[in-house]
Amino acid sequence: MRYSNRTSIGRWTSTFVAGAMGVALAVTVLAPSAGASGSSAPGVTSNTISIGATVPLTGPAAPGYDEIAPAMNAVFDWVNAHGGVNGRKIHYTYLDDGYNPANTATLTRKLVLQDTVFADVGSLGTPTQTAVQAFLNSEKVPQLFIESGCNCWSNPKYPESFGWQPPYTVEGKILGAYIKANFAGKKVGYLTQDDEFGQDFIKGLDMELPSASVVSRQTYDAATLAGPLSNQVAALKSAGAQVVALATIPAATALAMLPAAAIGYQPQYVISNVGADAPTVGPLLSSFTQKGGGTAAQAQAAAGLLNGAITDSYFAPESEVSNPWVQVEKKLLVDYAPSLYAKSGLDGNTQYGIALGYTFIQALQAAGKNLTRSGLLTAIAKSGMNFVTPGFVPLSYSSSVHYGFQGAQVIKLSSTAPPAVTPTGSWIGGTAVSPVEMTNVGSGPVTKYTGKISTPPKKLVSTS
Amino acid sequence: MRQQGPPRHSLDNTSWLRRFRLPTQPLLRHLILALCGAGILYLVTSSLSPYNDYEIGEIALYVIALAGLSLLTGMNGQISLGNGAFMAVGAYTMALLMTHTQMNFIVELLAAIGAAAAMGLVIGIPATRLKGPYLAGMTLLFALALPPIADKWSTTFGGDQGLTTTVPNAPGNINPEEWLAWIQIIGALITLVLLANLIQSRFGRSFRAVRDDEIAASVAGIHVGRTKVLAFVISAGCAGLAGGFLGLSTGVVNTGEFPLTLSIQLLAAMVLGGTGSLMGMWWGAVLLVYLSQWSTSLSGYFNLGSGASAYLATIIFGVVLIVVMIAAPTGIQGGLRWTWRRILGLLFRQPAVIHPASGLPDDRVPIYQSDER
Numbered sequence: 001m002r003y004s005n006r007t008s009i010g011r012w013t014s015t016f017v018a019g020a021m022g023v024a025l026a027v028t029v030l031a032p033s034a035g036a037s038g039s040s041a042p043g044v045t046s047n048t049i050s051i052g053a054t055v056p057l058t059g060p061a062a063p064g065y066d067e068i069a070p071a072m073n074a075v076f077d078w079v080n081a082h083g084g085v086n087g088r089k090i091h092y093t094y095l096d097d098g099y100n101p102a103n104t105a106t107l108t109r110k111l112v113l114q115d116t117v118f119a120d121v122g123s124l125g126t127p128t129q130t131a132v133q134a135f136l137n138s139e140k141v142p143q144l145f146i147e148s149g150c151n152c153w154s155n156p157k158y159p160e161s162f163g164w165q166p167p168y169t170v171e172g173k174i175l176g177a178y179i180k181a182n183f184a185g186k187k188v189g190y191l192t193q194d195d196e197f198g199q200d201f202i203k204g205l206d207m208e209l210p211s212a213s214v215v216s217r218q219t220y221d222a223a224t225l226a227g228p229l230s231n232q233v234a235a236l237k238s239a240g241a242q243v244v245a246l247a248t249i250p251a252a253t254a255l256a257m258l259p260a261a262a263i264g265y266q267p268q269y270v271i272s273n274v275g276a277d278a279p280t281v282g283p284l285l286s287s288f289t290q291k292g293g294g295t296a297a298q299a300q301a302a303a304g305l306l307n308g309a310i311t312d313s314y315f316a317p318e319s320e321v322s323n324p325w326v327q328v329e330k331k332l333l334v335d336y337a338p339s340l341y342a343k344s345g346l347d348g349n350t351q352y353g354i355a356l357g358y359t360f361i362q363a364l365q366a367a368g369k370n371l372t373r374s375g376l377l378t379a380i381a382k383s384g385m386n387f388v389t390p391g392f393v394p395l396s397y398s399s400s401v402h403y404g405f406q407g408a409q410v411i412k413l414s415s416t417a418p419p420a421v422t423p424t425g426s427w428i429g430g431t432a433v434s435p436v437e438m439t440n441v442g443s444g445p446v447t448k449y450t451g452k453i454s455t456p457p458k459k460l461v462s463t464s
Numbered sequence: 465m466r467q468q469g470p471p472r473h474s475l476d477n478t479s480w481l482r483r484f485r486l487p488t489q490p491l492l493r494h495l496i497l498a499l500c501g502a503g504i505l506y507l508v509t510s511s512l513s514p515y516n517d518y519e520i521g522e523i524a525l526y527v528i529a530l531a532g533l534s535l536l537t538g539m540n541g542q543i544s545l546g547n548g549a550f551m552a553v554g555a556y557t558m559a560l561l562m563t564h565t566q567m568n569f570i571v572e573l574l575a576a577i578g579a580a581a582a583m584g585l586v587i588g589i590p591a592t593r594l595k596g597p598y599l600a601g602m603t604l605l606f607a608l609a610l611p612p613i614a615d616k617w618s619t620t621f622g623g624d625q626g627l628t629t630t631v632p633n634a635p636g637n638i639n640p641e642e643w644l645a646w647i648q649i650i651g652a653l654i655t656l657v658l659l660a661n662l663i664q665s666r667f668g669r670s671f672r673a674v675r676d677d678e679i680a681a682s683v684a685g686i687h688v689g690r691t692k693v694l695a696f697v698i699s700a701g702c703a704g705l706a707g708g709f710l711g712l713s714t715g716v717v718n719t720g721e722f723p724l725t726l727s728i729q730l731l732a733a734m735v736l737g738g739t740g741s742l743m744g745m746w747w748g749a750v751l752l753v754y755l756s757q758w759s760t761s762l763s764g765y766f767n768l769g770s771g772a773s774a775y776l777a778t779i780i781f782g783v784v785l786i787v788v789m790i791a792a793p794t795g796i797q798g799g800l801r802w803t804w805r806r807i808l809g810l811l812f813r814q815p816a817v818i819h820p821a822s823g824l825p826d827d828r829v830p831i832y833q834s835d836e837r
Contacts, residue, residue, distance in 0.1 A: 100723060101721050106519070114513065130625040131721075135715055150624075150625070194616070199623075221612055
């Protein structure tokens with residue numbers, strides 16, 4: 001016998017109605033605020049432009065990367081303090097997606113459908129931005145300067161999407177060419193992240209290096225990265241690799257170098273720009289050593305493992321304190337993002353954000369007074385090559401190429417170079433060991449860049 | 465029939481409300497309720513902005529996953545920390561079919577349910593030998609083990625970028641967000657009707673019998689192992705459909721969408737909504753979708769830094785869980801039911817109804833121990 005085989009109106013209907021009302025209430029509470037009005041394009045008024053982005057401010061990808069959007073915002077604050085671009089001040093909304101594509105999808109729709117942003121600028125990540133590429137393109141919202149070196153952003157199917165940093169394959173080719181020229185005949189081993197980042201980087205290396213010289217190919221999984229990469233390092237050592245090429249995130253760089261040092265293995269490291277920023281990797285080397293039971297002195301010495309490593313950079317590194325760009329960047333952070341400067345100082349991530357912010361300002365200026373989404377894209381494709389940015393090489397934008405920088409300079413980290421000084425300490429600086437070089441993601445050769453290297457303009461915003 | 469059980473309320477004799485009694489035949493009753501729900505949601509979606517419609521669609525898809533979990537835990541007494549991974553199985557199945565074939569998307573969604581259910585069978589058979597934390601541990605392992613597989617065979621599963629999905633074009637001038645929300649709402653309503661019927665059927669009774677006492681159930685002729693596996697398979701199938709819908713919402717299927725925290729959040733939201741309840745899952749889903757947003761605007765309001773706001777969502781989720789468990793041990797749905805009864809009691813002065821099995825007042829019996837949903 002059932003305890004109750006029929007139900008009065010009370011339970012079922014009331015709870016159902018209550019449930020549905022609850023949903024209704026929840027959504028009405030969050031009903032959209034009035035959008036921008038009286039303007040040529042969504043998100044643009046006669047005196048404002050609102051743009052948005054999704055970035056990881058929390059979660060495993062956040063350390064370091066959470067500095068980029070605030071650094072970009074410092075550029076916008078600076079420009080706004082000088083009257084904005086064509087009289088319009090920039091409102092930048094960056095939301096935390098925790099590097100989860102499902103969150104990116106929701107938050108990007110919030111930015112586009114509810115907050116009515118003019119463009120998505122400086123959003124971070126390959127998996128996250130892939131998730132919203134189709135949506136942004138179907139809504140005709142520019143997806144500008146994606147913070148990822150995936151080879152996938154220059155796709156005729158997605159005209160609204162533009163990459164910015166050098167594709168990982170370009171980095172791999174430039175570093176591969178350096179290995180071929182400077183470590184000829186040596187055995188090379190790879191240790192790469194087991195995803196597009198690693199695979200695209202390997203693609204570049206393999207184009208330059210003779211396949212017989214590559215003796216070991218090791219990988220690690222970013223999602224489960226928890227301890228030293230001892231197995232991979234031991235395999236590289238037993239294969240006799242004298243040069244080890246790393247496509248690693250900063251934590252993985254540290255987790256590869258420490259077990260290698262522990263077994264007395266000292267190969268020549270060649271590290272992708274992603275995992276070689278000394279003010280980011282240095283503290284990780286120290287803290288991992290301390291957590292592993294090392295003394296304070298050992299921890300300090302561990303940061304020195306970066307000494308002698310080869311990497312590449314596409315703008316002047318923070319240790320070159322006399323470089324005019326570095327001076328401008330530092331002043332900008334001190335004046336417009338003092339709390340960020342106190343926390344992180346000028347490091348690879350804040351520099352990256354500033355350079356990206358500069359790029360967007362240049363694009364807005366090129367698009368002119370009558371700002372529209374399609375006008376902005378046309379301006380980037382037409383005059384992107386002439387934008388003044390901290391990058392060594394010009395941006396390579398055109399109507400068919402949506403990659404940004406396709407060139408870099410090879411850098412050697414060295415304890416004899418001027419150090420990079422940040423609030424967290426003094427870290428190994430770098431010196432250039434190659435001219436600025438250019439190439440592309442295809443089979444094009446690595447060539448010396450012979451053009452001019454830009455200097456900061458006297459006035460960032462023209463007051464025309 | 466009617467005289468056999470104790471009367472639900474004294475309303476039976478007095479109230480005008482009685483005229484609104486729903487039919488007792490389960491299918492008919494559930495269909496009527498689903499249609500009422502559909503009507504309300506239609507009014508809601510057509511009056512709100514596309515972004516709100518998109519969120520309602522997300523709520524609907526989480527209701528599907530939560531309802532499956534609620535059935536598994538509340539009705540059958542098993543715990544799963546792997547339902548996020550079953551969602552991934554469903555999502556990848558649908559996305560693979562979308563990439564390589566030209567099938568109707570309904571067929572693809574059915575395949576998503578089928579694949580997740582099949583995986584549920586594989587995991588469910590050994591899981592019947594485990595209980596409590598051991599079972600939770602095993603399902604947790606499944607949630608941990610699945611994403612690296614997708615990374616390993618990146619040519620098949622698209623690696624980091626994943627596989628893109630496309631929502632079929634909306635008919636007429638319906639905007640795409642509203643159309644997507646409706647696909648998901650219809651999926652949720654169908655799932656709820658089916659589960660509500662299942663719970664009232666022979667299978668539902670065996671689920672509860674096994675939950676309450678396995679030995680007694682087997683003496684009564686119920687095949688305990690088979691019953692537990694069936695509950696696991698149904699729960700996995702629901703997660704598979706929810707995963708397919710999540711893939712449609714996101715526009716892409718990749719491992720980043722299915723972190724371990726998803727499985728844990730599902731479990732927490734299910735408990736918040738009311739373990740064993742189906743209707744309560746709407747509350748759980750609303751909290752899943754909105755809590756992080758509310759915390760973001762809250763931290764913006766109080767001008768908290770990004771570091772503090774990072775943990776605010778988790779803190780609020782925890783606080784809500786604690787408050788709800790203290791104020792309404794049977795979840796939000798249980799609390800509402802209790803409140804509604806009190807209001808009726810004040811209005812109609814009905815005597816307290818005692819739950820025969822536990823001897824507790826009816827409205828204090830945990831949902832998972834009562835026969836109600």
